Amino acid sequence: MKRYFGSYGGQFVPETLIPALDELEAAYAAFKRDRRFQEELAGLLRDFAGRPTPLYLARNLSDQLSCRVYLKREDLLHTGAHKINNTLGQIMLARFMGKKRIIAETGAGQHGVATATVCALLNMECEVYMGKTDVERQAINVERMHMLGARVVPVEKGSGTLKSAINEALRDWVKNVKTTHYLIGSVVGPHPFPAIVADFQSVTGKEARAQFLKVENRLPDSVIACVGGGSNAMGIFKGFVRDTSVSLIGVEAGGTSLDLGHHSATLNCGSPGILHGAISYLLQDEDGQVADAHSIAPGLDYPGVGPEHSYLKDKDRARYAICFDEEALAAFHLLARQEGILPALESSHAIGYLISQKERFRDKAVIINLSGRGDKDMEIVRSGGTHHG
């Protein structure tokens, strides 16, 4: 496995973690070749998580936008989001490595819930770091994690969001590296995490490509997904990255404005920097201090982004657009009314982008990765977006 995607990626972590990252990389290579483990994972993805997920032609939305919109229904997976693809993969990998204890970070709580779920399934000890602001605004997910037997550790320091939670998880890992697997939730962090998570999420893209070919007998014009850390986008992009006729569009959170501190549009507004183990685009000030991010969608509220996205951007293989808080909220309501689907606010950004650019997509066929369902966001939506810190 290569440590870098072009000039992005790497392993910028304290020296103590390097042997563990090497162990993880070697174990992953062996795990991929181990037929028994691979079959067990495929079985769990099918019977426990609910794969394959449907590729659904959203007819009402399509009529309204004068294009054909297919939704990849990752929101129908167990625990309500694409996160379970990765947590099932990594928990099997952790068992393969003989690790007994799992730690994870979570922003919106979706990755925390998906981690707590697979830990319950495989009877592993589970601790989830979560920023204090997120603990407050995602109370239901905190309850879910408790019920699943996980310990939720609120992180009061720093911004109290995903960034602080990752800092704290990294500190835990440095201390407990012998016994513990850090089950990271997105395509971020030091190598080999971005590659491993992308691999586990690529099931979405492979399925979507085959499903689309079957119904349309051609490839889509565009594939659209929201990008925070970027795991659901990378998962669906992986299915189409070699199909150069398919445009890949990542949608970042424009928040309330494009002033630093008011958005999470890292690839659009950031510059290369080093955070959480990798060189990638980063929201930072002129000194290199990492800026606070903002989004109405807690899962997008992150000042960094996976290094492979930075690579795809610089290579012009993917394009990264922006959807503001208000546009995402409007898209949430539109999908609810038109299609009977309550999308996660994160996924609403992908839909919001399509709506705002409908002229560009007239008569085209697009796939949107509907990465999660919106039940977790009821409070934020009900308060018109004011309840998100």
Add this chain to the structure above:
Amino acid sequence: MGKLGIYLLANYPSKEVFLEAVRACQDFGVDFLEVGFAFSDPVADGDLLERASFEVLKRHKVADFFESLGEVRRLFRGRIFIMTYANLVYRLGVADFLTRAGRIDGLILADLPLREITRFEQGLKGTGVSLIRFLTPESRDKDIASALKGAGGFIYFVSKRGTTGGGFELDGETKRKIAMVRGKGVDVYIGFGIRDRRHLEAVYQLADGAIIGTQAEAELEQSIESFKDYLQSLKRPPTLTDG
């Protein structure tokens, strides 16, 4: 007697008290200083230094740290290292960072492991500034060999798995690793969790020097007097009541 290095976070708890602490280190005969440049996401630091970093960043920009560094050089005659995180150097570029820093002996980047040093070391060539390499209780023989190859300044041996501060202990395996590094042409200094004279004695049995950070800052948070008393206590032989 081994060497003693003190870590002080630049401009903490205030610029004045920080500089007084530097002066005290000079008076006491501290061998080298690590001047910390606060970073927004200090993942290698424990609670105290993280909290202190956030405090400093509320009031100061990196330009202020460079300015203070100039004063540190006037006050302190021993070696001076900057300790921070990779992004602050990456953002400015190594050359610009060094120009703004002026004369220093080395750079210590807490999130820069051996295998990522190349791009930073290239920028340091011919400057006389060393990029300090870390070894840890987790290091394998091949890591030790690669750290020693071309090492300058000193080898920073992290005493434990974990962040700065907390307890101090060295297991047998770690002691064996430290012994492997010793006497290979570059000094080995041990850091993380060292608090008192007793710890220093233990470190000097094994290595060429010790680095104290968190405990020094904890004393300085009390007052400059308590910091001075603390430095004094590091000289005194241990008594039965210590620890």
